[in-house]
Amino acid sequence: MDKGTFEALVPSRFITFTFPNPSHSTTTTATHYHLHTQLLRVAVLDSPNQPTTTNPPRIAAMIVPTHRETDWIFSTDTGHLQLILNSDEISRLILIGNLPIDSHPTIYTRPISIDPTLQSKLAESLTPLLLALSPKSAFKYGLPEIPFLGYEDDVIRSVIVERCVGDCVGEMLIEDVELEGKREFQRRLRFKRMPNLIQTQIRIIPNASLDSVNLGDVEFGLDMASLVHPYLTPMVASLSLIGSYLEERIRGGFRPKALCLGVGGGALLTFLNNQLGFEVTGLEADEIVLNIAKKHFGLQDSKYVRFCVGDGIEFVEKLAGQYRKPNCDCVDNGCCLDNVDCLDAKFDVIMVDLDSSDAGMGIMAPPLEFVGKSVLLAARLVLSEHGILVINVIPPSRSFYETLIHKFQEFFEELYEIDVGNGENFVLIATALPIGTASIDYENSFLSKLKLVISGAYLDSVRKI
Template identity: 55%
Template sequence: MALDVTIFETIIPSRFLSFTVPHPTLHTHLLRVAVLDSPIQTSDSLIVAALFVPENRESDWIFSTESGHLQLLLSSPGISRLILIGKNPINVPDSLMISHKRDKDTQFVKNLENSLKPLLIALSPKLSVKNGIFDMPFLHYEDNLICSVVLERSVGVLVGEMLVEDVEIESHSELDDNCREREFRRRMRFKRMPNLIQTEIRIVPEPDFVLDRIRIGGKVQFRPDTGVLVHPYLIPMVSGLSLVGPHIEDRIQNGYKPKALCLGVGGGALLSFLRSQFGFEVFGVEMDEEVLRVARQYFGLQECEIQIFVGDAIQYLETIASGGSSSNFVSCSDEEDHLNHATVFNTKFDVIMVDLDSCDAMSGISAPPMELIQSHILFAASSVLCDFGILIINVIPPSRPFYDTLIHKFREFFNELYEIDVGNGENFVLVAKMLPFPSSVSESQNTFLKKLREVVLGKYLDSIRKI
């Protein structure tokens, strides 16, 4: 049935349509065209933009799903309609889904733009063609991906469809920006927010392989490297521990392991890092058992060393604050004796780290969820921290008023507040501190702070700002 192009003459917020047309230059191929109208129409001026899907990325959720399309549109403020154009995706086994980054063929893209001009005019509202002149901006999608292969797709009861993929990304030597180094990562992504990398860790090839011959998706086996953090905001979160360095040092010197409660586990990179690098006794809460299964299988999460509960993290915080029973939460430990419920529910933590988001494809990602900043939840958090403890939160503010409200609420329950700018234009790390620790140990004698400076970037330690 022929497509009625008159339906595109007006903008209908959130309308999404996709269809195929013959490829104008590759006659054996079809082009997939997807049109999405922004859910937010803020002005009378209509701006329509087009984006060509990078070659060999056509099956990626970012470009093949409505939620991915919406995230692309929302990341380009002012766009009323975004048109995606790419080869029609071909279903192939996941083990063969390898995409390689290629140099741009600018002339080929230019010819394609010219060939598709009549179609693009037909897909544009009448008001966007001014004085008979058609001028559509073409957006370009850029990331650091060189190649990738999907290891597994699975479905979590709560998070929905997710995938695990190994990737090679562009990386440059710290000493010479022109010198390219090979960098391999493992990622977890959720289909509901495909542009968001939920978890990312570094992976290293097993020994006895020549690095130049290693290829993602080949015969080489990779193993997780849990001794380093690569997710953009995790290093700044760990840097926040410097604010309680004297207290942590005192705990260690007196023969105690510092205790950390991590609300949100994901792939477990942060939990594994705290355990392996600093010897923390780590507790974690994750709501979806399938996410934990994936974390164990692919991301190096060792539950013989880390104590994890399955359940709602905020509810868990309330429960332990009230001294309630742990019967509503399931321990994932294989050894029943490993976890003493009574100890967990009567302990005080030296640090609480919160990595919880509120994902809504219509409005984008924000963190933390609004439930966390309720007064009784913040009181619960402060009550399970020791006197010199610290609360560290990954924050993605959807607006400045949200961030101001967050800061105002935290001031009601914590003595000091600090901020770390992650530097990606999106994340902040907010650090809420109980009381200053009276220590006679100098920073140069503090072995914990020395270790911290060895494993995290000094720029984050030096950029902590009291607010």
């Protein structure tokens, strides 16, 4: 490697190499950041968003948690990219970790946290390496301070259930995790293309006493009556805006109809059908993901749940303006893009849970293609007269969110918002018609059922924009 390789910042450049462990003689046991291998893996990524100011760039380092060296978050350029984009104005992020020995560990257990004194000694031993990996511009006012960023999540144990490759999404894994605090277990789906983003998670219940539960040794049942993903409950809470209309539909003998763009593990589809009585059509771009949802996340074929395989944008545009044909050969438990004209083209709600497939854009939802004029017009056309469009939004910037709002205001009567409260997600709700103020409060009404199955806090946090 040329000695001047790291002297300049090069946006999005990713370099990884091995380096002798300067603290290999240090004796530590079971520490969260224990660098014990003779060779270390060093990965250097320059942010795609470099500063334009004359101030020195910010350089930071992160030590890869022990036993997570092969996790996509720390071992891939896309995982590294998500880490740097989630850090405040960092120009270069340097990851340092043990050299992976087993490329596919099955079970992870979080080690005991590192002693602060040992952590300080470890940082001191790595300082010469970090300075050598810093660009010249960082030394404008002397030796730069290079902070160590921490990485903590709520996972204390995990076991890989299955790895597979989808035609569209690429490599993915299903894992069971035990969370910190009270003994709670979840099943999660993650994609390698966006490793820091949990695509699907559901609660799982061990078929044994909690005192005897060890991941990988016991069977788990699926809790299909609750929503774990932080933004799914607010998405369902948006139905309160048209609760009176849905109640009238139900009392008239009709099932409310929902179109879900993006199936993942199918938690939202299953919840809408089982808990609220919706007829649901789900669209997923990757058939392998649908198979995983059925195998590991409890998604089931039924009379009122159907799945379609294909691109969500193409589906909505093709569906717009179509009406049911009397002599259709479609089966009730499945469909594809070739027979969208066999579906009733009017939905009471369209729920959009699509993220950008471009890792270079960072974690962003919905993808830019979804907010095109033809797509929004098509979505408006396939909604029923009082229908709503509900979108999970992860804005990469405030300007993106404001642009999104402006685009929706061109095609929909009113916009509402729910702040999920996690510092990342918003739920945007676009209505086909203005929402009336009158409400129907029948006993056992749709609204009463909705309040029983989701958090009331989100029902009260719907805000008109």
